[in-house]
Amino acid sequence: MRYRLTVETAKRYHEACFTVVMQDNYYGEKLAYVLELLAPEPVQAVALCPTAEVVRQREAARGKTGYHSFSVESLHESFMMHTPRIGLWIDNGDQTPEQTVDEILRGTDATE
Numbered sequence: 001m002r003y004r005l006t007v008e009t010a011k012r013y014h015e016a017c018f019t020v021v022m023q024d025n026y027y028g029e030k031l032a033y034v035l036e037l038l039a040p041e042p043v044q045a046v047a048l049c050p051t052a053e054v055v056r057q058r059e060a061a062r063g064k065t066g067y068h069s070f071s072v073e074s075l076h077e078s079f080m081m082h083t084p085r086i087g088l089w090i091d092n093g094d095q096t097p098e099q100t101v102d103e104i105l106r107g108t109d110a111t112e
Helices: 002-015 030-038 051-063 071-080 095-108
Strands: 046-048 086-088
Touching: 002 030, 030 071, 030 095, 051 071
Parallel strands: 046 086
Antiparallel strands: none
8 A cells, every 4th residue: 555655656756747756675576566656757767775784884883773673684685586577676885865866866757
């Protein structure tokens, strides 16, 4: 239900001439599922894929914990193994947020 509601909201904003960015964790076949729900809207998928070590370091620096019932390594391995390579995949582990945005803009037609 969360995916369908997100897609419907994104479509309404797109119809109102907004550029929409949907951010979530779309693991495995959920990525293709969400992209199918978005059809026929123009969509560009971007996956940010830092290494498990970088995720662990970032998690340790946060004021909250996002990993409770699974390890960073198992989640990272599962994501990398089971998620279809659709769109632009970026290892942003050694990038600033600004550098990541620049790479996304270079790797998509977002600037056109």
